[in-house]
Amino acid sequence: MELLPELAKLYPSDRLFTKKSQLITYETDGLTSFRSEPLAVVVPESNEEVIATVRLCHKAGIPFVARGSGTSLSGGSMPVEGGIVITLNRLNKILKIDPENRFTVVQAGTVNLKVSQAVAAHGLYYAPDPSSQQICTIGGNLAFNSGGAHCLKYGMTANHVLAIKAVLADGEVIEIGSESGDTLGPDASGFFCGNEGLFGVALEVTLRLTPKPQRYCTLLAAYNSLKKAGDAVSSVVDSGLLPGAMEIMDRLAIKAAEMAVKAGYPQDAEALLIVELEGETDAVEEDFKHLLALIENTGAYETRVAANEAERLTIWKGRKSAFSAVGRLSPDYLVQDGVVPRSRLGEALVKIETYSKEYGIDVANVFHAGDGNLHPLIMFNGKEEGALHRAEELAGKILKMCVEMGGSITGEHGVGVEKKAYMPEMFSEIDLECMKRVRAAIDPKEIANRGKMFPGGEAPALSTVGSHPLEKAGIISRE
Amino acid sequence: MQHAIDKASLGPKSKALTQGVEACVHCGFCLPTCPTYDEMGEEINSPRGRIFLIKEVLEGSVPMEDALGPIDNCLGCDACITACPSGVEYDHLITAFRAKAESERSQPLGRKLMRSMILNTLPYPNRAKWAFRAGGLVRPFKGLMPKSIQPALDLLPPTLPKAEYLPEIYPAKGPRRGRVALLTGCVQQVLAPEINRATLEVLSANGVETVIPKDQACCGALALHTGAEKRALKTARQLIRSIPDDVDALITNAAGCGSGINEYSILFAGEPDEAEAIALADKTKDISSYLDEIGLIQPPPLAESMNVVYHDACHLAHAQGERSAPRNILTAIPNLTLLEPPDWEICCGSAGIYNIEKPDVARALGEKKVTNLMSTEPDAVALGNIGCMTQIQKHLESYEKAPPVLHTVQILAKAYSD
Structure with missing residues (x-):
């Protein structure tokens, strides 16, 4: 079956894109180091159109990817080459x-x-x-x-x-x-x-x-070392307080965010810690007193409390712009998403710093400190020969470190195309095999977002459905 | 973003044409503030989509012809600049690219005639006056006119206000705190001459003497923002020549003009008089920014209390980054309560001559804007740009009790005179 003529029956021409000028704008998402041109982009306006499109793709054996706003940081919404992009922007009710x-x-x-x-x-x-x-x-x-x-x-x-x-x-x-x-x-x-x-x-x-919480209490603490900020997180958690959020930004991230949104962050800090308590007014205000006392003993050289909602939003605007703002410091960068046990945060940061020096590559750090989710931003200039390759090598080293420390290669951005090569670091062959079987049960032709998440090339290992290779080799057994 | 654009082939505009491509990280933070993305939900009609498209055209992999639709759809509202964390100078990019596109495109006769008609009348107050009168005469026969000029006729006022006599020098009251030149604007002079009058009175009340050069010309913004570069250069040069050296600032009271002059570094890139043009741009200030900078002399209270909703003109808020000064001025007036509308960052659909060239998108945006403004139940709408004023007034016509739409300085002038 030829897919394009079938799609043309389903969609009017202004909702079926096949021209190069239209297709290229869907080539990539929030991870621009990876790009791929789709065969076509469709703009459905009803569930029925989405369903019909998926059925046509299944019949034709052509892969597809659904796309919202294309902000994935792991290449999750990047098109599959020669496949269909199903944009869901008009299904937004x-x-x-x-x-x-x-x-x-x-x-x-x-x-x-x-x-x-x-x-x-x-x-x-x-x-x-x-x-x-x-x-x-x-x-x-x-x-x-x-x-x-x-x-x-x-x-x-x-x-x-x-x-x-x-x-x-x-x-x-x-x-x-x-x-x-x-x-x-x-x-x-x-x-x-x-x-x-x-x-x-x-x-x-x-x-x-x-x-909605009745009351937010937000503080910003500045430290002259990353380790002190990391240790402060541990002492907050040990105290039994449960903040809504606990975030750390390092010197480079502070600089970038300040350039972007002028949040008024202390510019000489090596690390900033944002802690926010939220909930019922009385309880939060009481807890906040404890928090302030606690932070005083963590070696912060400056502590600021958001006096009103506008100040609170400014603190968050800086933090939430940080990824994109790093574009001001470096033409290209990889956003990482590794996780380490929270208790080993300080140790992980020291290691990342060592690797960064070893490779001569700047790494900015922004992270959800409360749950040990690191976001090292590895900066490089893609125009330099081999720079991307070296940045990826450094990224790989950091991910391996996360796994060795008992963490994960991804906290929230997903595997996508970016981290699929590192899946074997975290999962055994048997684990991966099991995942593939689950997938095969749902998507026998492997057309949904083909080429993502699993290591290796396209359409991995369908042939292994049946006995596991290790079973065949007599290493494991089900009895 | 990485690119393979041959910068050397782009001449003096190469920086403007490549900075945006290089700085964009494709994060998508620009999407929610883009009026065309909001309306169409397509990457190609979003800021980052256009940046990608421009990159491909400059790299030679997509023909210019295929990029023109989405580039023409852009309102040039610059809301994406405010939203962008990565520092993409989208205003410079789109202006430079439009100039390039304009010189390469083959265009249908209708569009050519329409553009030529607009750019030959609006920037010249006398011609504009006659054109508006002629337009007013033919409006009853709108149905007989070609489709392309109907939206233009819709925007015309039924009658024109009396022209305002402007002296060559308007003196300061009390001790002199400054001396400035006033850009009197083209369309504004004809449609709302009272804005210049109010500007002069407010400056005077603040101890500022104003020079009004007689031989000044259009700043070129309208032509520049539509890619008609040669035309823009010609009038901009005359304006530069007309402004005396001994003034502290060139004051604009139409945001579109102010942002146009701010872009002289792009318009004059590689021209022999580049330095003079940039020097004038550095000296140019919106009336609200200037008053805020020198410190407003406390206005007396308004005779009657007034709830005023402030509309951020894109060319002031996004293009010139000025949101606080007009608010500081309005809140300094006793008896005035300032209201903030939802979705302040979204364009009203005026955007230079966009509401004439793309009436459907402009209409949708205009309707949304007045709904948002009216949701605050204001006694008046304040703003700082004649284009927005015309657009908002037009869309308020359907309201039974439409509040007056005033320039910020008109309200301030009222306070000083009450």
Whole structure:
């Protein structure tokens, strides 16, 4: 079957892009080091069109990727070469708001922040807050189980998804989970979260809404060493306080953020720690007194408290702009997303600094300190011969370190194309094999976001369905 | 972003044409503030999509012809500049690229005639006056006119206000604190001459003497923002010659003019008089910025209390980065309450001559804008740009009790005179 003529029957010409000038604007996402030109881009305006597109792709054996706002930092929404891009930007309606039972049903192309804006009048909001929340979509958040600064207290996307309507890669439409969050048996919607687009395309998502905290108390502490800031995080956690967010930025990240949004951060600091408490007024104000006393003993040379909402937002604006702002310091950079056990944060930072010196490559650090999620930004100039390769080597070294320390290669950005080569560092051959079987059960032709997440080239190891190679070799057995 | 553009082939504009491509990290933070992305939801009609497209055209892999649609769709509102954390100078990029596109494109006769008609009338107050009168006469027969000029006729006022006599020098009241020159603007002089009058009165009340050079010409913004570079250069040169050296600043009270002059570094790149042009640009200030800088002399309270919603003109807020000065001025007036509309950063759809060339998008944006402004239930709308003023007034026509739309200095002048 020829796919393009079939798509042309489904879509009018202004919603089916095949010209080069149109296709190139979808070549990449938030990770521009990787690019790939699709065969076509479609702009569906209904669930039926998405479903029909997936079914046509399945029939023709042509891969596809669903795309929201294209902000993935792991290449998750980068097109599969010669495949179809299904853009969900026009499927952005909020279908239902139930303030009493605290949930909302939205289409997958809805922008994260728009959900909170739509329910604000009811004193509710949607808690997961990726730094790109003003533009990233719920569909993408779901596919990558996105986190954000406040996920320390509230958990990742998966903790806020109650039900999902999706079309699987073979064209089957499923509805999983329930509005109440109670399900019998395994948590199917939890299983769907973080599939990185390998299972199919989410159409409608039921999200849990959270009451807006009565009061936020936010402080900014400046340190003359990264280690002191890291240790401060440990002492906050040890004290039993549970902040909404705990973030650290290092010298280079502070510099970049300041250039971008003029947040008024102390410019001579080696590290800045942002801690935010939130909840009921009395409790938060009481806890905040403890926090201030505690921070005083951590060696901060300056502590500022946000006096009002505007000051609080300015502190956050700097932090949330940091990734993009690093573009002011370096023409190219790789954003990393490794995780280490929080107790070993200081140690990890010292190691990254050593590697950075060893490679002669600047690394800026921004991270969700409360849950040990590092975001080293590895800066390079892509015009220099071999610079990207060396930056990737350094990135690999940092990821290996994370795994060796008992952490993970990704905290919230996903594997995508960027980290697929490092999957074997973290997972054994058997683990990977198991994942591939799950995938094959849902997407036998491997057309959904082909070439992502699994190490190696395209269409990995379908042939191994059956006995595991280790079983065949007599090393393991099921008895 | 990486690129393979041959910078040497681009001549003096190479920096303007490549800085944006190099600085863009494709993060997408520009998308939610872009009016065309909001309307269409397509990458190609977003700032980062256009940057990518420009890169491909300059690299030679996409023909210029294929890029023109999305480039023409851009309003040039510069909201993406405010949103961009990576420092992309999108204003310079789009202006330089439009000039390049204009010189390479083959265009349909209708568009050519329309542009030529606009650029031959609006920048010249006398011609504009006659054109508006002629337009007013033919408006009842709009249906008989070619489609391309109907939106222009819609924007015309039914009657023109009386022209304002402007002296060569307007003296300062009290001890002199400064001496400035005033750019009187082209369209503004004809459609709202009272703005210049109010500007002179406010400056005077603040101890500033104003020179109004008789032989000044259009700053060139309208032509520059549509890519008609030669035309822009010609009038800009005459303006530069007309401004005396002994003034502290050249004052603009139309944001579009101020942002146009700010872009002289692009317009004059590689020209023999580049340095003079940049020197004038450095001296050019919006009336609100200037007053805020020298420190406003406390205005007396308004006779009657007033709730005023402030509309950020894109060419002031985004292109010149000025949001605080007009607010400082308005909140300094006793008896005035300042209101803030939702979605302040989104363009009203005026955007130079965009509302004439792309009436559908402009209409959608205009309607959204007045809905947002009216949601604050204001007694008046304050702003700092004649283009926005015309657009907002037009879309307020459907409201039963439409509040007056005033320039910030008009409200300030009222306070000084009350």
